[in-house]
Amino acid sequence: MQVAKVVVDVPTNQTNHSFDYLVPPEMVGLIKKGMRVSVPFGPRKVMGFVVNLVAESEFDKLRKISQVMDMTPVLTDELLELGKWLAEETISLYIQAYQAMLPQVLKAKYKKEIEALTFEELPKSLQKLFDGRTVISFDEFLQRNGNYRELHKEMKNGHVQIHYIVQSKETIKKVSFIEPNKELYLIEEAIQDLSKNAQKQRLVLEYFLKNNESVEQGDLLRACETTTSTIQALIKKGLLKKIEKKVYRNPYQNREFKRTKPLPLSDQQQVAIEPIWKAIEKEQSEVFLLHGVTGSGKTEVYLQSIEKVLQKGQEAIVLVPEIALTPQMVQRFKERFGGEVAVLHSALSPGEKFDEWTKIHKREVKVVVGARSAIFAPFENIGIIIIDEEHETSYKQEEQPRYHAREVAKQRGIYHQCPVVLGSATPLLESYARAKKNVYHLLEMPDRMNNQVMPPVEIVDMREELHAGNRTMFSKRLLGAIEERLAKKEQVVLFLNRRGYSTFVMCRECGDVVKCPHCDIALTYHKSNHLLKCHYCDYQIPMMQECENCQSDQIRYFGTGTQKVEEALMQVIPDAKIVRMDVDTTRRKGAHERLLQKFQSKEANILLGTQMIAKGLDFENVTLVGVLAVDAMLNLPDFRASEKTFQLLTQVSGRAGRHQLPGEVIIQTYSKEHYSIELASQYNYTQFFLQEMNMRKNFHYPPYYFLTLINVSHPNQLKVMEVTKMISKLLYKHLTNDATILGPTPSPIIRINNRYRYQCMIKYKNEPMQHEIIRKILDYYYEDIQKNDLTITVDFEPYQLM
């Protein structure tokens, strides 16, 4: 007897364990651990993952596996274990963890079909629906307004049967190829025999005399300038044949990649890469933090580390933030490693993603470059994992399972005994602190390539502009600088921060922002009751009429969109040829690449955009970078606001003067004195680190303390408040005295989609029982969650505090 332990696609707490199924004799040997199967579950059929195969079961009446859905396992033994770990760490369901590791198309699609077991005895209306067929889909039954009661009755009578079918959504792309069906001399003879009018047929046959191999039908039609009917005629005569071939969708087709060779490393690159090479050779699981300023040549260090790994016959995973996964970035990897590279990012269609994943699964590639989920690439012999821009928050998944790719990378690094390299010009404070404590191996690259200087940064005080009577969003200094560059036929990058919400209130006269005295977080303005609230603790005060600092009445919200900036810019600079990049202009497929191309080819002279343009771009002709409104980010209700501002300013500034032409950066702000702006303008990460660490220590934030954020939402506000209060109480009672529980407090965005949102936050140093306590709390609310539309989300080490 063979028994399969199966985790089923029924995402509930009660089903969050494996179920035993009998492997029918004909499937023994075919079914392997890590494959998807279809199994009966109650009256239905569902998809499931085989997580183990054993010889017997403690249950006696086992149901049989209905179908095998894969030819080879989609999850390796390592990934099965990893999924288990992932689910437990993030308090998610096993099925959620496994599905998060696979491309979307491998999720099951469920179909219901109705089979008629008799015709004669069916009522007329059903007969009409079946219309002579024995099987129709349930969808069709619904669409054509079938009578449900009648169907039910016939089911009971045993006249019809319902089938549940589990399908994969995967699709294989097929393309028609044409090739000769006869020896070439016979084709030659056939040409002689063709009638005079059959010019096109002659052309096609002659094509095969010249190129005796199969050719894609489309290409053939183009080459011979003919239509399918010509080919059909030749196929009919038995001269040609058509075959269907499975092909990969290629999102990068029609692009030739010139191969590049490794560059001779600079001294600082050499020093940085040696320890990584050593860890690769010795197969050591070690975490490196590569701290290198923008333009220091981190990417070349990645490339040459990967090369070492490939020489050993091993594989490499490279994570790049979604936003930086630009054609430019992909190109650098494809140029170096050619066909060995698969690319995984969200702009690909589900089919394209599946094809890229298949190349990895079949070991047709050795390097994957991708966004967060590429960390689960099903390689079995990983030699290095690289996370570029490791401080980026997009590495954290913001839905279940709420994992951080860095933690998954470390886990896989231990399994494969290979180095993990975290790279950044502005490492996350937590990472740098770990490196300082020798938990990570710190590698520093403080200089730009070829000793180019960092572009000088000038800070423009927008309060002074206001005093001087300039009420527009462009300072005189910035406007003058733009005009100057355009006159010299150079290019400008303008950055507008839009990630902020316009919920903080600032005095335009003196730049003062009201903060919570307990949390050092900007207070959030609540329009409905004119209150300013702290969303970490419970502090609140009424909205003031005038600035407490300078008594001015110029106190207002903050926030402008890119489109408004574009319009304003066109008015003041008629010469401007602007490329605007934001979520609106890049939604369409390929838009991203097209817009950048327009800027690259100098068809446009100003690139205006949001976060999207802050990373990874490398344009020779850009000599000026302008930052329009940095304050929105600085005043987010987030304890990382200063850090994020520092990171962003450093990244944006890094876009200027990367090549021959010297660059310059202008930052407009109302908070000139803020340390993160001042230190970013001096490129002083070390000082920023020290100062920010001090703040974190005083206010009990990471890396001195860990955070857990619990979010509750429900359509009824009273209900949300009551539940959140109860959760806080339970936490207070069961956690140690060293833990602090903040809240309950309304979330910064208190209502989304007619659901009220409240939260509480745990600050702690060491709470070994935390997971278990929270699990119990979730169990306690299980009924409410299942039946009463209550949602409770738990986020360990949260990055999104909205």
Ligand SMILES: Nc1ncnc2c1ncn2[C@@H]1O[C@H](COP(=O)(O)OP(=O)(O)OP(=O)(O)O)[C@@H](O)[C@H]1O
């Ligand atoms: N060893 C080298 N010899 C010559 N040129 C190099 C070398 N290493 C890197 N470069 C070039 O220097 C420039 C900056 O390098 P790269 O883009 O790798 O820096 P980076 O640290 O990744 O920058 P960022 O963090 O801004 O993305 C690139 O144009 C790159 O081709």
Ligand SMILES: [Zn+2]
């Ligand atoms: Zn003021």
Ligand SMILES: [Zn+2]
């Ligand atoms: Zn507070």
